[in-house]
Amino acid sequence: MNRPSLQATRATAFSALDFRAKLAVFLAVTVAAVAWNDPRLSLGLAAATLGACLYAGISRGYLWLTARLMAPFFLLLLLTHGFFNVQYVLRLTGHARLTPLFSLPGGLPIVGGMVFSEEGFYYGLNVIAKSTTLLLLVPLCVFTTDPNNLVVGLVRLRIPYTLAFAFTSTLRFFPLLFEETGFVIEAQRLRGFAAEDLGLVARVRTYAKVAVPVILGALFKAQQVEVVLQSRGFSGRRGRTYLHESRLDGASVGTIAACVLLVGAVLALRLWTSFGAFVLPGDSSGLAR
Amino acid sequence: MPEAPAARLESVSFSYPLGERPALLNVTLEIGAGEVVGLVGATGAGKTTLCLAFNGIVPQLYGGRFFGRAEAGGLDTVDHPIHELARHVGIVLQDPESQLVTASVENEVAFALENLGVPPAEIRRRVDEALASVELDGLARKHPHELSGGQQQRLALATALAQRPRLIVLDEPTAQLDPRASADVFRLVRAISRERGTAFVVASHAAEELARTAGRLAVLSRGRLVAMGTPEEVYRDTALLSRERIRPPGVTAAFVAFRAAGLTRLPPPVLLEEGLGALAGLPPGRPYAVPLAARGRDAPPVLAARHVSFTYPDGTRALDDVDVSIGRGEYVALLGPNGSGKSTLLRLFLHLLNPSAGRIEVEGRDVAARRVTDLARTIGYVSQNPDRQIFNPTVESEVAFSLLPLRLGPAERASRVERALSALGLLGLRGAHPLALSKGDRARVVIAAVLVMEPAILVFDEPTIGQDEAGARSILDVTRGLHREGRTVVVVTHHLHLMPDYAERVLIMGRGRVLSDTSLRVAYHSTELLRANHLEPPPAALLARALHPENWALTPAELVASLEPAAPAPSP
Numbered sequence: 017m018n019r020p021s022l023q024a025t026r027a028t029a030f031s032a033l034d035f036r037a038k039l040a041v042f043l044a045v046t047v048a049a050v051a052w053n054d055p056r057l058s059l060g061l062a063a064a065t066l067g068a069c070l071y072a073g074i075s076r077g078y079l080w081l082t083a084r085l086m087a088p089f090f091l092l093l094l095l096t097h098g099f100f101n102v103q104y105v106l107r108l109t110g111h112a113r114l115t116p117l118f119s120l121p122g123g124l125p126i127v128g129g130m131v132f133s134e135e136g137f138y139y140g141l142n143v144i145a146k147s148t149t150l151l152l153l154v155p156l157c158v159f160t161t162d163p164n165n166l167v168v169g170l171v172r173l174r175i176p177y178t179l180a181f182a183f184t185s186t187l188r189f190f191p192l193l194f195e196e197t198g199f200v201i202e203a204q205r206l207r208g209f210a211a212e213d214l215g216l217v218a219r220v221r222t223y224a225k226v227a228v229p230v231i232l233g234a235l236f237k238a239q240q241v242e243v244v245l246q247s248r249g250f251s252g253r254r255g256r257t258y259l260h261e262s263r264l265d266g267a268s269v270g271t272i273a274a275c276v277l278l279v280g281a282v283l284a285l286r287l288w289t290s291f292g293a294f295v296l297p298g299d300s301s302g303l304a305r
Numbered sequence: 306m307p308e309a310p311a312a313r314l315e316s317v318s319f320s321y322p323l324g325e326r327p328a329l330l331n332v333t334l335e336i337g338a339g340e341v342v343g344l345v346g347a348t349g350a351g352k353t354t355l356c357l358a359f360n361g362i363v364p365q366l367y368g369g370r371f372f373g374r375a376e377a378g379g380l381d382t383v384d385h386p387i388h389e390l391a392r393h394v395g396i397v398l399q400d401p402e403s404q405l406v407t408a409s410v411e412n413e414v415a416f417a418l419e420n421l422g423v424p425p426a427e428i429r430r431r432v433d434e435a436l437a438s439v440e441l442d443g444l445a446r447k448h449p450h451e452l453s454g455g456q457q458q459r460l461a462l463a464t465a466l467a468q469r470p471r472l473i474v475l476d477e478p479t480a481q482l483d484p485r486a487s488a489d490v491f492r493l494v495r496a497i498s499r500e501r502g503t504a505f506v507v508a509s510h511a512a513e514e515l516a517r518t519a520g521r522l523a524v525l526s527r528g529r530l531v532a533m534g535t536p537e538e539v540y541r542d543t544a545l546l547s548r549e550r551i552r553p554p555g556v557t558a559a560f561v562a563f564r565a566a567g568l569t570r571l572p573p574p575v576l577l578e579e580g581l582g583a584l585a586g587l588p589p590g591r592p593y594a595v596p597l598a599a600r601g602r603d604a605p606p607v608l609a610a611r612h613v614s615f616t617y618p619d620g621t622r623a624l625d626d627v628d629v630s631i632g633r634g635e636y637v638a639l640l641g642p643n644g645s646g647k648s649t650l651l652r653l654f655l656h657l658l659n660p661s662a663g664r665i666e667v668e669g670r671d672v673a674a675r676r677v678t679d680l681a682r683t684i685g686y687v688s689q690n691p692d693r694q695i696f697n698p699t700v701e702s703e704v705a706f707s708l709l710p711l712r713l714g715p716a717e718r719a720s721r722v723e724r725a726l727s728a729l730g731l732l733g734l735r736g737a738h739p740l741a742l743s744k745g746d747r748a749r750v751v752i753a754a755v756l757v758m759e760p761a762i763l764v765f766d767e768p769t770i771g772q773d774e775a776g777a778r779s780i781l782d783v784t785r786g787l788h789r790e791g792r793t794v795v796v797v798t799h800h801l802h803l804m805p806d807y808a809e810r811v812l813i814m815g816r817g818r819v820l821s822d823t824s825l826r827v828a829y830h831s832t833e834l835l836r837a838n839h840l841e842p843p844p845a846a847l848l849a850r851a852l853h854p855e856n857w858a859l860t861p862a863e864l865v866a867s868l869e870p871a872a873p874a875p876s877p
Contacts, residue, residue: 206694207706208707225706233693241406243398256419257418257422257423260412
């Protein structure tokens, strides 16, 4: 009996780390992602994070779904920076004018004659890479942690138990919601509803009907969970104990130390050298911004 | 000095916030220490509400109006918070999966103890002890969702047990389990009650198990406690059972029929072994009936699996060289334990899955080339959870939804909807919101919504789960009507006792194979095969076999006929 789950599919050295060590990784990589504007570094960091996700056993289905959901936003980012981000990119590069990659035909209404710049394109790539890194850090750190250890780790960080439990319950709830949606869409197909045969409006209207049973199902399940939790003495009051105490082992302590050093190095290099500044590929004269 | 009761209700009445009538009305009930009390009654009688009143969930979580006084472990359930009452009352609900809130078996058991502030060393001890009690030791590190339904329900029992409450309340704990898993749960209830002195309240339709387990039965009807007595007293009261739509154990029903026919004066037993022992006082047994050939076996096949195997992506081999066909106009019951491959076979017929090997045919055509949505016009499918098949705001629009893809003219469309509503007795409810109806009526709406497409084949997946006897029979009566119209009907079920009046042919599945394909009569008398596959043979069949090795009776009426001096054998 298998249930859809977001949890990583295999145990690795990374998943064995204490949640606090993973949180340190999360913070350190976030600092690097935010600090670096060099598209090569940003893309490298995103690729490394993706590699770490695959190594840690994050579901390829989840990664693919994330990519599909984010693709339109990333395209929008690229277009926005390519066409409109002029002043900021000029300031970053120190150039007097931007290098046009292509321009839209002048006859087009409103957007006719707009220029898509090379610098804007690379800055857009940089932003997309940063976003990707931040998006991938969440599953890397959260989905590789047993929800119970997540709760214990958060409580150790002085997050109230009720909040920590609500957080992990939400993680559990989303796969259930997806599962329920899948069941309902399947039920519609078994009633002869072929989405591919309908026009866009009819399709959207019919899919909207899925919301009714899914929301009702989710509400029913939420109420059931509430009954179960209350019946098992869940109240979020003080004095709760834990079967498994959270203890930092050597690997976790080492990881936290490495993360502290990484944050220090990234900030120092960024503040006092041009390392990480926005630079076009092949252009060694980029300014340290 | 007698021990204080585990729980006590005094003149308890309760109405839900939007309830039209009280869910509980003037209920007075005391649960003694170590006692097992069964709650019986038709769907909607108030069993679940009463279960939730023992630990304060009703009224504290639901609100509503509550009158009277309820105590658990000496604490008033209104004045004390639920988490405090959790020390005294554990609860196990119907759906095993909905009760799982953590990611490992041991954490599941530990959860309540952690909330109650029990020291870690003591938690460890109690977790090990509770898991051993429900025979789940060795699975402590597993994810609860990796367990079978029966194991999950035993895990839920362990979580309640670890709290060491004086009372554990079980609300329909075995409704979704196969008979073997169900028997395991009741066996544990008996053992725990006996060995630990824990009291239990068990709401259930499982008459045979309640008769074996409960010391007293409380009969609820529209929120009132209308009768209370030992299982013998309650199950022998035929007027009460008939009035309250309660099914007695099969053996009791058989002996009630014997008494009515003047074949015995013995009070009807409630346990099978008592019934078998009492057969000596009946007239001598003799051969009765012969196996009837299933009708339609020579009819052209409309569903066929040709040497089909199926393996899920995780490596689970669900079907192994299944070769079976179902003829036009047959009524087939598909039996087997959980995990035997029944649902996988259905999903292959519906083309929701593709076989790993072999070929699936519907009306003689390979389904590989057909879309699920096209097949839906040939095979109507009713799932065990009707709520997932309801999307529309009225019964009428729900039924009409199925016709959207068919692009029919308005007159034809209206005519089909009218016919489907009429066939299912829903004309008076056409304007109602489907989700406001009872579960039985919701199932009817879904059947009507499937029927409106006029499929030649209808497949029902566990249609009687969660229904009382009357509700289950009313759904099966619909399937019989459809069958009589010439449609092919396939019903997957664990409820063997219901099927003799409906199915002709039985497929018994186990470990991904078809183990038996025969008439219902022969299948129900294959007691060894049924038991080997977690299915409990109907008591009437066991009594018949004990009367004579060639007695093929299946129902109390047939048993009576088999004992009457001049009983003619039914023709083949």
